[in-house]
Amino acid sequence: MERKKIVTSSFIVIIVGITLGIVILYQNANFTHVDEPKMIIKGDVVMSTKVSRPGCEKTDSCYTPSKIIIKQHDSVTWVNEDVAFHSVTSGYYDKPSGLFDSGYLDPEGSFTFIFENIGTYDYFCTLHPWMKGQVIVELI
Ligand SMILES: [Cu+2]
Numbered sequence: 173m174e175r176k177k178i179v180t181s182s183f184i185v186i187i188v189g190i191t192l193g194i195v196i197l198y199q200n201a202n203f204t205h206v207d208e209p210k211m212i213i214k215g216d217v218v219m220s221t222k223v224s225r226p227g228c229e230k231t232d233s234c235y236t237p238s239k240i241i242i243k244q245h246d247s248v249t250w251v252n253e254d255v256a257f258h259s260v261t262s263g264y265y266d267k268p269s270g271l272f273d274s275g276y277l278d279p280e281g282s283f284t285f286i287f288e289n290i291g292t293y294d295y296f297c298t299l300h301p302w303m304k305g306q307v308i309v310e311l312i
Contacts, residue, residue, distance in 0.1 A: 213282045215251030216240060217305065219297075224256035226302050234297070235260075235305035242287060243312045249284040252277040259298045260285075260305075268298075 218236045228234040240248060250260045257276045260283050263269035271293065274283035287293065287309040297303035 213249065213251055215253075215282060216242075216248045217250045219250065219252045219254050219258045219277075219303075221254050223254055223303060224258070224300055226300075229302040229304065234300070234303035235295075238304065239306045239308065241308045241310060244290050244309055245286065245288060245312070246309075247284050247286040248307055249282055250274065250277070251282045252279055255279050257299060258303065260295055261298050262293055262295050264294060264304075265296050265298075265301045268296075269293075273298075 217240055220233070220236055222228070223234045232238045235250070242248060252258050257278065259276055260272070260274040261268050262271040262273065272285045272295075274281075276299070277283055287307060290309045290311055293307040293309065295305050295307065
């Protein structure tokens with residue numbers, strides 16, 4: 173009889189252990205899910221990862237797309253999907269035009285500008301001279 177008791181107790185301990193294990197696993201899985209970063213804003217132009225190092229200019233992919241064509245009075249939203257700071261600044265690296273400047277954009281940060289006049293607008297990143305892009309604004 174004593175042996176049966178031990179077997180039953182062991183069985184109960186094992187079942188409780190497995191149940192606890194499943195509960196802990198489930199909680200961890202849930203926690204990981206909640207903790208995942210979410211990109212809420214969808215950008216027209218994206219600064220993707222690793223553009224803070226030279227190289228993206230070779231494939232014209234520092235800003236993606238590097239050239240965007242819009243209609244007059246439309247806006248463009250840039251989203252920083254990199255882990256480094258970037259900016260969206262009108263003009264050229266040594267010659268900002270002063271029309272727009274996002275300042276330093278945090279990772280996941282975004283910047284929107286409405287283009288009221290037709291024309292071709294070059295822009296760059298104040299932190300990374302190789303990062304260049306262009307907005308072309310056409311008549312409606
Ligand atoms: Cu940059």
